[in-house]
Amino acid sequence: MQFNMPDVAPIFDVLQYGYSDGKNIQKFKAAWEYARDQYAKDFSHYLNLIERIGFVKGENAIDVGSGAGHWCMALAQFNKHVVGIDLNVEYIQISEIMACNFPNGARIRFIQGTAEKINYPDLFFDYLICHGVLMFTNHEIAIKEFSRIMRANGKIYIGYSGYGWYLHYIIKLGLIDNNMNRIKTGIKVLLNSFKYKYGLYDFRKPWLSMPLEDLEKLLNRFNFKIIDTPLLQDGFHDFISYQATYDLVAVKTEDQETDWMTAPDISDENLDEKLKNLIKIGLPNRVSAFIESNKLDHSNERKWKFILAEAYIKEGKQEYSNAILSTLKPESPYEFLIFGLNDQLNKNYSNAISYYSRVWEVDIPSVKFLRAECLRNMNQIEDARDSYADIIQEEKLALPAWIGLMACSFDFAGIQDLKRVVKSFLTTLINSGKNADEISELINML
Numbered sequence: 001m002q003f004n005m006p007d008v009a010p011i012f013d014v015l016q017y018g019y020s021d022g023k024n025i026q027k028f029k030a031a032w033e034y035a036r037d038q039y040a041k042d043f044s045h046y047l048n049l050i051e052r053i054g055f056v057k058g059e060n061a062i063d064v065g066s067g068a069g070h071w072c073m074a075l076a077q078f079n080k081h082v083v084g085i086d087l088n089v090e091y092i093q094i095s096e097i098m099a100c101n102f103p104n105g106a107r108i109r110f111i112q113g114t115a116e117k118i119n120y121p122d123l124f125f126d127y128l129i130c131h132g133v134l135m136f137t138n139h140e141i142a143i144k145e146f147s148r149i150m151r152a153n154g155k156i157y158i159g160y161s162g163y164g165w166y167l168h169y170i171i172k173l174g175l176i177d178n179n180m181n182r183i184k185t186g187i188k189v190l191l192n193s194f195k196y197k198y199g200l201y202d203f204r205k206p207w208l209s210m211p212l213e214d215l216e217k218l219l220n221r222f223n224f225k226i227i228d229t230p231l232l233q234d235g236f237h238d239f240i241s242y243q244a245t246y247d248l249v250a251v252k253t254e255d256q257e258t259d260w261m262t263a264p265d266i267s268d269e270n271l272d273e274k275l276k277n278l279i280k281i282g283l284p285n286r287v288s289a290f291i292e293s294n295k296l297d298h299s300n301e302r303k304w305k306f307i308l309a310e311a312y313i314k315e316g317k318q319e320y321s322n323a324i325l326s327t328l329k330p331e332s333p334y335e336f337l338i339f340g341l342n343d344q345l346n347k348n349y350s351n352a353i354s355y356y357s358r359v360w361e362v363d364i365p366s367v368k369f370l371r372a373e374c375l376r377n378m379n380q381i382e383d384a385r386d387s388y389a390d391i392i393q394e395e396k397l398a399l400p401a402w403i404g405l406m407a408c409s410f411d412f413a414g415i416q417d418l419k420r421v422v423k424s425f426l427t428t429l430i431n432s433g434k435n436a437d438e439i440s441e442l443i444n445m446l
Contacts, residue, residue: 027088027090031088032090035069035095039098046074051078053232055155055157061079062085062118063083063129064129065085065130065134066095079126080107084111085115092111096110116145127155128156129156136207147222151252152253153253157247158250159232159247160212160215162210164239168239191407195370199314225250240439242399279314284310287308325339333358340353350378365398368391369401385405388404392405396431402421406422422446
């Protein structure tokens, strides 16, 4: 489409004075620099992307995590009403000023908020963009909120960073370019991501990564179906055979509950398995609400208590799981696993290890990884290394174990030892048939 880009340079010259004095100078300066870089790009780039994914001729569109507002400016050229929502007030201030100077800027409203709580009615939006933001949210709550505000057949676009992005942090930006903060961040995000499904995660400061197939399953649970993976992300798409950045367009199916969303019924056969499955697929809050509000079979009260404790662990509510488990003693492998998870969540690592030793038959690779993480957190590094190595012996490309080994090296043995572990990991990738040329070049640079 034809578009006359306004001259934004004078606007940014004026905005510079916004961080010359006052509170949050550094935050405003960072927002100003980011916004300047986004608007320095050829704006037809954003317009073409909006047309490419078909987010046009809508009544209402929203950009969740709108940052500098550039996606909102593009959406406003094709849609009647646009909302930009961002956590940082500095971005809101800059975006509002930019909108005043942009064609169709009057169509846009910017508000401060989060992906997990969007103050708009149900079934309101036709289009939603969440570009490079979902990783920093509680995924289940955010996507559930997306589902709530989207109309049936409405479309969402998500740009996301996969495991390869954070491996690039560790190997290229960290070890090769000598940035210790990148190494620390890459290791932390990946380990958090592997532990996330167990509820062993700091929900107060989320930063996660997951493969496309896992994100697709999560979207499916909330009535979204992927219809396109357009590869429009700014960054590289893979790194040493792991997804680095990927994107997707998903459509919201008819607004009706599917079987997995249907509330359990007291009369259901295999009710315990259904509740456990709801926890497994990321709906622990539904399980805890169900158990708390229903009078279940008292002859199986012990069983319901353990399921409720598991739900609370996955919700990060250890004060509630602690209260339940304080009245019980584990007997079965499943019960020992719940006790182990709860103690690890409470940082009682030695107790967790003791419980995990009784549950090998439940899920050997996962329990071994959790046990190794306990040892690492207790600074029993050699034992932790041995545990990670045992996992790799059974599965050569077990990424959680490799990242665990890297964490041991980085935290306790130093950069040279971390390079040794990374070279061993990369060599294993080559021996497994991965991209030999790319990986060999990295090995030579280390």
